[in-house]
Amino acid sequence: MLTKTSFQGKLTKTENLFIPFIVAGDPSPEMTIAYALRLQEEGADILELGVPYSDPLADGPTIQRAAKRALNAGMSLRKAIELVPELRRHGVEIPVVIFTYYNPVLQIGHEEFFRMLEENGAEGVLIPDLPYEESEEVRNLAEASNIEFISLVAPNSDQRIKQIAEHARGFLYCVSTLGVTGERNEMSADALRFIKKVKEFSPVPVAVGFGISTNDHVKLVRDHADGVIIGSKIIRLIESNLESIEKGNSDEALDAFSKEIRTLVQ
Amino acid sequence: MLQVFPDVKGRFGDFGGKYVPETLMGPLQELESALDEAMEDPSFLEEYHHVLKEYAGRPTSLTYADKMTEKLGGAKVYLKREDLNHTGAHKLNNAIGQALLAKRMGKEKIIAETGAGQHGVASATVAAKFGLECKVFMGEEDIRRQELNVFRMKLLGAEVVSVSSGNGTLKDATNEAIRYWVANCEDHFYLIGSVVGPHPYPRMVRDFQRVIGDESKKQFRQMEQNDPDRIYACVGGGSNAMGMFYPFLEEKSELIGVEAAGKGIDTPEHAATLSKGTPGVIHGSLTYLMQDENGQITEPYSISAGLDYPGIGPEHAYLFKSKRVRYESITDEEALDALKLLTQTEGIIPAIETAHALAQAFKEAKEMSPEETILINLSGRGDKDMSTLMEHFQEEV
Numbered sequence: 284m285l286t287k288t289s290f291q292g293k294l295t296k297t298e299n300l301f302i303p304f305i306v307a308g309d310p311s312p313e314m315t316i317a318y319a320l321r322l323q324e325e326g327a328d329i330l331e332l333g334v335p336y337s338d339p340l341a342d343g344p345t346i347q348r349a350a351k352r353a354l355n356a357g358m359s360l361r362k363a364i365e366l367v368p369e370l371r372r373h374g375v376e377i378p379v380v381i382f383t384y385y386n387p388v389l390q391i392g393h394e395e396f397f398r399m400l401e402e403n404g405a406e407g408v409l410i411p412d413l414p415y416e417e418s419e420e421v422r423n424l425a426e427a428s429n430i431e432f433i434s435l436v437a438p439n440s441d442q443r444i445k446q447i448a449e450h451a452r453g454f455l456y457c458v459s460t461l462g463v464t465g466e467r468n469e470m471s472a473d474a475l476r477f478i479k480k481v482k483e484f485s486p487v488p489v490a491v492g493f494g495i496s497t498n499d500h501v502k503l504v505r506d507h508a509d510g511v512i513i514g515s516k517i518i519r520l521i522e523s524n525l526e527s528i529e530k531g532n533s534d535e536a537l538d539a540f541s542k543e544i545r546t547l548v549q
Numbered sequence: 550m551l552q553v554f555p556d557v558k559g560r561f562g563d564f565g566g567k568y569v570p571e572t573l574m575g576p577l578q579e580l581e582s583a584l585d586e587a588m589e590d591p592s593f594l595e596e597y598h599h600v601l602k603e604y605a606g607r608p609t610s611l612t613y614a615d616k617m618t619e620k621l622g623g624a625k626v627y628l629k630r631e632d633l634n635h636t637g638a639h640k641l642n643n644a645i646g647q648a649l650l651a652k653r654m655g656k657e658k659i660i661a662e663t664g665a666g667q668h669g670v671a672s673a674t675v676a677a678k679f680g681l682e683c684k685v686f687m688g689e690e691d692i693r694r695q696e697l698n699v700f701r702m703k704l705l706g707a708e709v710v711s712v713s714s715g716n717g718t719l720k721d722a723t724n725e726a727i728r729y730w731v732a733n734c735e736d737h738f739y740l741i742g743s744v745v746g747p748h749p750y751p752r753m754v755r756d757f758q759r760v761i762g763d764e765s766k767k768q769f770r771q772m773e774q775n776d777p778d779r780i781y782a783c784v785g786g787g788s789n790a791m792g793m794f795y796p797f798l799e800e801k802s803e804l805i806g807v808e809a810a811g812k813g814i815d816t817p818e819h820a821a822t823l824s825k826g827t828p829g830v831i832h833g834s835l836t837y838l839m840q841d842e843n844g845q846i847t848e849p850y851s852i853s854a855g856l857d858y859p860g861i862g863p864e865h866a867y868l869f870k871s872k873r874v875r876y877e878s879i880t881d882e883e884a885l886d887a888l889k890l891l892t893q894t895e896g897i898i899p900a901i902e903t904a905h906a907l908a909q910a911f912k913e914a915k916e917m918s919p920e921e922t923i924l925i926n927l928s929g930r931g932d933k934d935m936s937t938l939m940e941h942f943q944e945e946v
Contacts, residue, residue, distance in 0.1 A: 336845065337715070337845040337846045337847075338715070338720065338724055338831070338832075338846050339724075340569070340570060340724060340727055340728065340731075340832075340833075341570040341572075341728075341731070343728070344714070347714055354845065359843040359845075360843060360844065361843070384830075385568055385830050386829045386830045386831070386840070386844045386846070387843060387844035387845070388844075389828075389829055389830060389844065390827075390829065390840070390842070390843065390844035391844070411570050411571075412568045412569055412570055412830070412833070413568060414567065414568075414569065414570075414571055414574050415574075416558070416567065416574075417566055417567060417568060435570070435571040436571060437570075437571045437572040437574075437575070439572060439574075439575035439576070439734070439735075440571060440574065440575060441575060443574065443575075447571075458571060458572060
């Protein structure tokens with residue numbers, strides 16, 4: 284039985300979720316706001332707001348490049364969290380999940396980090412290099428602040444799948460294949476069996492990410508999971524717009540972006 | 550009495566742990582069980598020690614440096630000669646242990662990261678010896694700086710993968726090796742070269758390097774009927790130091806780790822992680838590291854590529870905090886002076902990494918009495934550093 288309300292009651296849907304990932308500050312905070320609005324218009328249910336990091340272990344070259352662009356533009360964990368009220372002011376209403384590596388969180392301090400999330404109105408947090416065994420304190424603080432701590436499961440999580448899934452909050456991020464983030468061409472039968480197993484244990488929607496890059500993927504995932512997470516493909520669309528934005532044609536670029544997203548998730 | 554570390558969570562006091570993406574938790578667990586089993590199996594340890602003896606040429610000598618002692622006029626100076634190990638440095642001890650473990654686990658492909666190329670060469674060597682396929686990840690900047698070692702690895706049959714992400718140095722090569730492992734962990738073994746990374750790596754590498762300290766203790770007691778008053782080793786990631794120090798942790802010897810101060814610890818160009826860094830997570834482990842105020846990891850600098858790493862093994866972080874080991878730092882200049890002094894006094898050309906330990910030891914030995922003794926881990930030989938040394942000393946020799 285799936286939990287009906289989550290993300291402070293802001294997410295009422297539990298299936299057919301579209302969860303895009305963008306990097307805060309790539310290529311600028313203003314464009315992040317513009318892209319978030321476009322994604323919301325195209326039906327995004329939750330926004331994963333990535334925080335750029337110097338050493339993103341779980342990410343492939345596409346997101347690494349995005350992180351580098353954002354870092355060069357001066358983005359940081361604090362500034363990314365402070366971008367949330369800006370997103371709201373411009374009309375982004377969907378829940379926002381702050382996606383950050385652990386070291387910047389550690390430097391801010393656990394308690395201050397959650398205080399900031401609460402104060403700035405983020406509804407969730409995802410820390411890809413903080414596995415279940417290392418996350419107890421952070422999970423407890425998230426619970427106390429009414430912020431969803433998003434967990435990940437992988438095809439090789441084996442016996443740990445049950446434990447992780449049963450403690451899942453918000454949605455459960457299902458890593459479809461081994462490897463880092465990036466686009467791939469197919470989904471294996473193994474991946475589908477794995478998704479089915481995760482769904483047996485999870486009290487929250489199960490969303491699939493890593494390698495989703497075509498409308499066929501999206502449809503396939505929709506048939507088997509509760510949501511689809513798209514990162515690298517979207518980053519690549521943003522990347523292909525860099526030049527026209529620099530030339531001052533951002534409206535045109537944003538329209539092209541919307542159209543691509545529509546085709547992708549229709 | 551010190552507690553036995555790491556504990557069940559892979560911690561050395563506050564440090565260590567497993568801060569890795571979920572996809573690596575499975576492979577790390579598999580590695581840990583295989584390691585525990587192997588270390589309990591007398592036939593595994595017997596094979597490891599057999600290869601160390603017959604192939605690597607161990608035990609390495611313990612040399613009393615009489616001329617150096619005379620010149621300094623203080624404590625008696627002893628050198629543990631890891632430069633005499635096959636491939637010219639302590640790195641091979643660990644590579645042999647992990648390659649044997651990889652074979653035992655049925656993994657036919659190994660990957661490794663390398664900075665200066667010493668660990669890459671050691672990995673390529675064991676891959677050739679044990680019939681494994683080997684990929685070495687190396688930053689493009691380091692590939693340029695270490696042409697000779699790149700060729701050595703290729704000659705040994707390894708593939709050298711150029712890493713252009715980040716700044717193209719050891720930190721980035723390690724990131725890329727981890728990423729590759731994440732995607733290929735089913736049939737690949739990741740052979741880490743230092744006491745860094747997620748649990749159980751810091752413990753495993755230490756246990757495959759403790760042969761340095763175990764041999765030294767036995768040899769020193771035979772020669773001096775005692776333990777050394779002070780023991781010195783250089784520290785980048787910290788494997789030669791951990792290997793030397795570990796068997797002495799419960800003895801009375803004072804232990805001194807020497808970091809690279811580069812152009813000085815008050816400049817931005819150094820690699821003195823414990824002197825100037827703060828706690829944080831790097832390459833899957835909670836330890837000290839060099840970072841900016843936003844928690845972004847910064848680039849270190851040292852003339853020696855082997856010490857040019859922004860983190861340090863978590864057990865060193867623990868030994869630093871608990872004050873069991875004293876950590877000092879030595880600049881490029883001081884290290885090069887010590888290198889030249891040892892070379893011309895004893896006829897031993899040490900690696901520039903090692904020269905950092907020598908510089909600190911020589912400074913202190915002068916102030917000690919002739920009844921006292923010091924032991925320096927001569928972690929590697931200087932052949933690989935010839936082009937750097939030529940640049941520096943050309944006019945003097």
